[in-house]
Amino acid sequence: MNRFSNNQLGRYPIYLKYFKELLAEGCEFVSSPRIAAKLGYSEEQVRKDLQAVSLEAGRPKKGRSVKQLVEDLESFLGYHDAASAVLIGCGHLGGALLNFPAFSEMGLEILAGFDANPDLIGKTVGGKMVFSIERLPELLPQLNADIAILTVPANHAQRVAELAVESGAKAIWNFAPVQLEVKDGIVVENVNLASSLAVLSHRLNVELAKGGK
Amino acid sequence: MNRFSNNQLGRYPIYLKYFKELLAEGCEFVSSPRIAAKLGYSEEQVRKDLQAVSLEAGRPKKGRSVKQLVEDLESFLGYHDAASAVLIGCGHLGGALLNFPAFSEMGLEILAGFDANPDLIGKTVGGKMVFSIERLPELLPQLNADIAILTVPANHAQRVAELAVESGAKAIWNFAPVQLEVKDGIVVENVNLASSLAVLSHRLNVELAKGGK
Numbered sequence: 001m002n003r004f005s006n007n008q009l010g011r012y013p014i015y016l017k018y019f020k021e022l023l024a025e026g027c028e029f030v031s032s033p034r035i036a037a038k039l040g041y042s043e044e045q046v047r048k049d050l051q052a053v054s055l056e057a058g059r060p061k062k063g064r065s066v067k068q069l070v071e072d073l074e075s076f077l078g079y080h081d082a083a084s085a086v087l088i089g090c091g092h093l094g095g096a097l098l099n100f101p102a103f104s105e106m107g108l109e110i111l112a113g114f115d116a117n118p119d120l121i122g123k124t125v126g127g128k129m130v131f132s133i134e135r136l137p138e139l140l141p142q143l144n145a146d147i148a149i150l151t152v153p154a155n156h157a158q159r160v161a162e163l164a165v166e167s168g169a170k171a172i173w174n175f176a177p178v179q180l181e182v183k184d185g186i187v188v189e190n191v192n193l194a195s196s197l198a199v200l201s202h203r204l205n206v207e208l209a210k211g212g213k
Numbered sequence: 214m215n216r217f218s219n220n221q222l223g224r225y226p227i228y229l230k231y232f233k234e235l236l237a238e239g240c241e242f243v244s245s246p247r248i249a250a251k252l253g254y255s256e257e258q259v260r261k262d263l264q265a266v267s268l269e270a271g272r273p274k275k276g277r278s279v280k281q282l283v284e285d286l287e288s289f290l291g292y293h294d295a296a297s298a299v300l301i302g303c304g305h306l307g308g309a310l311l312n313f314p315a316f317s318e319m320g321l322e323i324l325a326g327f328d329a330n331p332d333l334i335g336k337t338v339g340g341k342m343v344f345s346i347e348r349l350p351e352l353l354p355q356l357n358a359d360i361a362i363l364t365v366p367a368n369h370a371q372r373v374a375e376l377a378v379e380s381g382a383k384a385i386w387n388f389a390p391v392q393l394e395v396k397d398g399i400v401v402e403n404v405n406l407a408s409s410l411a412v413l414s415h416r417l418n419v420e421l422a423k424g425g426k
Contacts, residue, residue, distance in 0.1 A: 009415050010408030017367070017390060017407070039392050078414050092339075096309035102390070106407055107414065126305075146417060154230070171417040173410070177230060177315070179252055185420055189413035193404065194230070194319055195223030197386070200402035201291050201320065202222050204359060204384040207398055 004052070011049055013106070014039060016073040022066045031063035079107040084145040085173070088160055089152035090115040090130050093175060097151060098126030111143045133160070140167040149173045150180075161188075217265070224262055226319070227252060229286040235279045244276035292320040297358040298386070301373055302365035303328040303343050306388060310364060311339030324356045346373070353380040362386045363393075374401075 018038060022030055032050070036043040050056075050064070054072035058064035074080055082104070087094050090113040097103075098113055113130040115121060120130045131139060140148075148164035150157055150172055157176035164172060171187035174180055177194045231251060235243055245263070249256040263269075263277070267285035271277035287293055295317070300307050303326040310316075311326055326343040328334060333343045344352060353361075361377035363370055363385055370389035377385060384400035387393055390407045 004415060006412045009412045010405065013390065013405070013407035013411050014392060018392075077411055078418065083414055083417065092309040092312040096305040099305040100406075102407070103410075106410055108410060146421070147413070170420060171413055173413050177226065179227060179231075185423070187413060187416040187420055189409055189416070191404065191406065191409050192223065192226070193313075194226035194315075196402055196404050197316075197319055197321060198226050198290055199219045199222045200360070200384055200386050200400060201296055202217060203400040203402070204296065205291065207383060207400055208359070210398070 008049060008052075011039075011041070012053065012073055012077055015049070016070065016077065019066050019070045019073065023070060028066055029058075029063040030066050030069075031058070034063070077107065079105065082107050082109040083147055084143060085110050085147035085149050086112050086114060086136075086140060086143060086145045086169075087128070087149040087151060088114045088133065088136070088164065089150060089156075089176075090117075090120050090125050091151065094149075094151035095125050097149060097175075098128050100126075108147070110149065111145055112139065114139075133163070136163055137167040140164070140169060146170040147173060149175070151175045154178050221262060221265075224252075224254070225266065225286055225290055228262065229283065229290065232279050232283045232286065236283060241279055242271070242276040243279050243282075244271070247276070290320065292318065295320050295322040296360055297356060298323050298360035298362055299325050299327060299349075299353060299356060299358045299382075300341070300362040300364060301327045301346065301349070301377065302363060302369075302389075303330075303333050303338050304364065307362075307364035308338050310362060310388075311341050313339075321360070323362065324358055325352065327352075346376070349376055350380040353377070353382060359383040360386060362388070364388045367391050 032043050032046045036046045053076040054069055056064050056068040056072060085108055087098055087110050098110060103110060110128060113125055113128050114133045114136055115130050116133045121132045123130050148169040150161060152160050154176050157178040158180060161172055161180045161182060165182055165186055172180065174188055174190045177192055180188050182188055245256050245259045249259045266289040267282055269277050269281040269285060298321055300311055300323050311323060316323060323341060326338055326341050327346045327349055328343050329346045334345045336343050361382040363374060365373050367389050370391040371393060374385055374393045374395060378395055378399055385393060387401055387403045390405055393401050395401055
């Protein structure tokens with residue numbers, strides 16, 4: 001069950017998005033070469049990726065059923081079966097995520113926000129109630145949330161992650177630019193904007209140097 | 214110059230953050246094994262990564278100069294030499310990024326926002342003026358911005374990316390869950406929350422299955 005690489009897992013939502021667009025355009029069948037050309041992957045990669053999550057092998061000349069692929073991908077990604085999360089740190093970035101309508105389509109239900117700022121506690125952000133961070137140990141088990149989304153400042157992240165794990169979180173979606181240390185069996189997935197920006201800047205500088213600028 | 218993988222580039226801001234913490238703690242020297250243990254990389258990887266961007270090889274028993282490493286990393290990452298960007302799509306996520314104080318430390322200066330929503334045009338968000346998207350072709354060259362940050366809805370992303378490139382953008386930092394098609398020589402770096410969430414959910418399900426839940 002653990003045979004998927006992060007890169008491969010990360011491609012499935014991109015396939016799904018494309019297949020849904022095809023459905024919306026009334027397109028019923030799609031071939032691996034067409035998928036490969038559209039998404040910029042190799043044909044072999046497309047075949048391997050889809051084979052791993054769908055029995056829909058397609059018919060010669062016709063291609064695979066788009067509807068079946070959408071169903072299989074949504075099922076694989078757990079989009080039918082929402083995971084529950086809380087969000088800790090309801091500042092600018094946290095507030096943006098609380099207001100993000102697409103998460104529920106992706107099978108993520110954010111049930112509540114937590115913050116240390118008295119100005120935010122008791123208010124709603126994106127329709128979610130914001131509670132004091134001190135109530136996390138009491139409320140996380142009640143909410144039965146497995147996932148803690150961390151959008152706190154870097155210098156608070158480790159401490160808050162520990163509190164979330166002690167309160168029962170099984171997975172941390174970490175937006176703070178910090179390498180968290182957690183015990184074995186706790187899943188940490190990082191969204192590191194600094195790392196992404198480093199990749200962008202370096203590749204931009206390579207291109208600018210090519211252009212003689 | 215193009216010999217860095219994205220994974221490797223993405224690690225440099227994480228090294229830098231750690232070295233700055235060490236400096237703040239008054240720690241002058243650090244060894245590769247210590248770095249490796251702290252960040253969860255192999256010692257060999259740490260040595261290769263740092264060798265590629267810094268001549269600071271360190272002294273036996275003492276380790277590398279933290280101050281020198283910070284300088285070399287900041288220089289490599291271009292943090293002393295800010296890149297200029299505009300942000301297109303000043304909704305929740307875009308607004309959060311405009312309010313993000315850490316970007317200027319990372320060498321990214323967001324000069325202005327653009328949006329199609331008349332309620333936002335002419336206002337400031339995070340201290341940045343929001344202009345009509347129609348003025349992008351006129352203003353992007355005036356601002357001399359190489360980078361367009363895309364935080365527009367998925368169904369607008371391709372069209373807006375094309376407009377940004379036509380207006381002179383050399384790189385696109387894309388937060389929309391879409392594979393953009395751009396001409397050769399234009400850098401695209403994606404921050405795909407759906408992909409990150411897919412990785413998290415899958416690994417969480419693997420862990421929950423192990424626990425017999």
